[in-house]
Amino acid sequence: MSVSIDFPPSGLTARTRIKICGLTREQDVDKAVAAGADAIGLVFYARSPRYVSLERAVQLVRRLPPFVTPVGLFVNAEPAQIAEACAAIPTLLLQFHGDETLAQCEAPGRPYLRAARMMPGFDLLDFAQSCSSAQAILLDAHVEGYGGGGKVFDWSLIPSGVSRPVVLSGGLNHANVIDGVLRVRPCAVDVSSGVEVGKGVKDAALMRQFCEAVREADARRADADSGY
Numbered sequence: 001m002s003v004s005i006d007f008p009p010s011g012l013t014a015r016t017r018i019k020i021c022g023l024t025r026e027q028d029v030d031k032a033v034a035a036g037a038d039a040i041g042l043v044f045y046a047r048s049p050r051y052v053s054l055e056r057a058v059q060l061v062r063r064l065p066p067f068v069t070p071v072g073l074f075v076n077a078e079p080a081q082i083a084e085a086c087a088a089i090p091t092l093l094l095q096f097h098g099d100e101t102l103a104q105c106e107a108p109g110r111p112y113l114r115a116a117r118m119m120p121g122f123d124l125l126d127f128a129q130s131c132s133s134a135q136a137i138l139l140d141a142h143v144e145g146y147g148g149g150g151k152v153f154d155w156s157l158i159p160s161g162v163s164r165p166v167v168l169s170g171g172l173n174h175a176n177v178i179d180g181v182l183r184v185r186p187c188a189v190d191v192s193s194g195v196e197v198g199k200g201v202k203d204a205a206l207m208r209q210f211c212e213a214v215r216e217a218d219a220r221r222a223d224a225d226s227g228y
């Protein structure tokens with residue numbers, strides 16, 4: 001039986017969720033949670049400078065309180081690697097950031113985010129239609145090496161009427177995220193480079209400033225929506 005999930009239009013989203021990605025150290029997990037992250041990203045892509053082994057990821061996930069979601073980021077991974085991660089971390093939400101097919105995204109049987117690498121000419125409407133089982137489409141800049149490049153893409157490339165909720169990503173930081181939330185109205189934002197002092201090394205103050213900026217954007221958005 002196929003199940004279709006109805007999602008709230010972005011205007012009804014109570015608050016913009018925050019994912020902080022590329023964590024490699026316990027102290028950064030604690031600080032991300034304290035700053036207000038709803039999700040933390042664990043990069044299982046071996047070519048990334050933010051790569052964590054599964055053993056390390058399990059240690060990091062143990063730090064999480066209830067209701068903070070661990071997200072496993074994969075780039076063209078072998079099914080066995082994904083299955084092993086799902087078994088070791090039962091609450092893992094999957095993020096596919098490579099060239100995975102729909103069948104490969106659905107095979108683990110877990111909720112997943114599908115990354116779209118935005119560039120002029122990319123048909124996001126068609127892409128979202130083809131990922132109908134994705135919990136959300138994560139919009140990132142098209143960069144060499146698949147992602148985590150700290151590059152902002154042209155938000156005017158996002159058409160209206162995308163058929164899945166969107167997560168805004170790509171070069172976000174505390175200075176530009178308010179504009180991003182107000183313009184794109186995503187269900188969530190995702191940041192990595194913009195809260196780092198070194199690859200995989202996060203900064204407590206930058207994470208806090210980022211989360212505060214998102215809350216500020218939500219307040220402005222609520223005011224705008226209520227006609228203040």
Ligand SMILES: O=C(O)c1ccccc1N[C@@H]1O[C@H](COP(=O)(O)O)[C@@H](O)[C@H]1O
Nearest residue numbers: 021048146147148150170171191192193
């Ligand atoms: O973080 C990485 O190293 C990475 C590697 C391969 C694919 C994606 C990766 N990170 C994701 O990229 C986006 C944007 O990150 P940034 O804020 O521009 O640095 C984000 O979704 C990360 O999860």
